[in-house]
Amino acid sequence: QVQMQESGPGVVKPSETLSLTCTVSGYAISSGYYWGWIRQPPGKGLEWIGSVLHGGSSNYNPSLKSRVTISLDTSKNQVSLKLSSVTAADTALYYCAAKDDIFGIYWGQGTLVTVSS
Amino acid sequence: DIQMTQSPSSLSASVGDRVTITCRASQGIRNDLGWYQQKPGKAPKRLIYAASSLQSGVPSRFSGSGSGTEFTLTISSLQPEDSATYYCLQHSTNPITFGQGTRLEIK
Numbered sequence: 093q094v095q096m097q098e099s100g101p102g103v104v105k106p107s108e109t110l111s112l113t114c115t116v117s118g119y120a121i122s123s124g125y126y127w128g129w130i131r132q133p134p135g136k137g138l139e140w141i142g143s144v145l146h147g148g149s150s151n152y153n154p155s156l157k158s159r160v161t162i163s164l165d166t167s168k169n170q171v172s173l174k175l176s177s178v179t180a181a182d183t184a185l186y187y188c189a190a191k192d193d194i195f196g197i198y199w200g201q202g203t204l205v206t207v208s209s
Numbered sequence: 210d211i212q213m214t215q216s217p218s219s220l221s222a223s224v225g226d227r228v229t230i231t232c233r234a235s236q237g238i239r240n241d242l243g244w245y246q247q248k249p250g251k252a253p254k255r256l257i258y259a260a261s262s263l264q265s266g267v268p269s270r271f272s273g274s275g276s277g278t279e280f281t282l283t284i285s286s287l288q289p290e291d292s293a294t295y296y297c298l299q300h301s302t303n304p305i306t307f308g309q310g311t312r313l314e315i316k
Contacts, residue, residue, distance in 0.1 A: 138253070138296060138310075140304050151304065153304050154304070191300055191305070193300075195255070196241075197243065197245075197305075
């Protein structure tokens with residue numbers, strides 16, 4: 093069973109770049125699935141950020157596309173997220189996610205990122 | 210983008226009640242829909258996949274139905290531990306989109 097663990101700074105300053113890493117175990121990210129990120133502002137609903145397929149296409153939420161980069165490191169079996177020019181509106185719980193065509197989404201445990209000076 | 214309209218946004222029911230939550234997709238998504246339960250401070254947990262298949266380990270009081278644009282999640286006999294927020298999610302077409310959530314309170 094695929095398992096994912098997010099890591100990264102819990103606080104990021106406004107206008108800076110948010111960087112998170114997701115370490116995947118139990119499944120090689122080069123074997124399949126779309127790998128990506130979902131976020132949830134405190135007390136609010138879920139928002140898909142984007143996903144990439146190893147050796148294939150990437151898809152980003154149009155509302156975030158200009159600021160987001162998701163990449164894969166197959167040597168470390170990791171998925172990374174970079175979100176530039178952050179504001180307080182980017183404060184959220186960030187989940188690493190794997191998308192399967194049948195089962196839908198596998199979730200990491202999530203990591204809270206607060207944008208604050 | 211495919212819009213997922215989930216209703217109701219909240220509901221309150223008693224132990225033993227039958228509860229139904231609905232999601233409507235703005236266009237057909239075949240059966241590429243899942244239902245997820247989220248408790249405070251926790252990641253969403255998959256209950257149903259492919260619209261009507263019960264995730265392993267999930268109690269049989271949970272069931273899903275529908276295809277195309279209309280989907281339902283039913284809890285046949287509500288239990289205290291079912292207090293949570295429930296989300297539908299479509300993964301037929303990028304971007305993946307979610308329903309707004311249904312907050313379920315046990316009376």
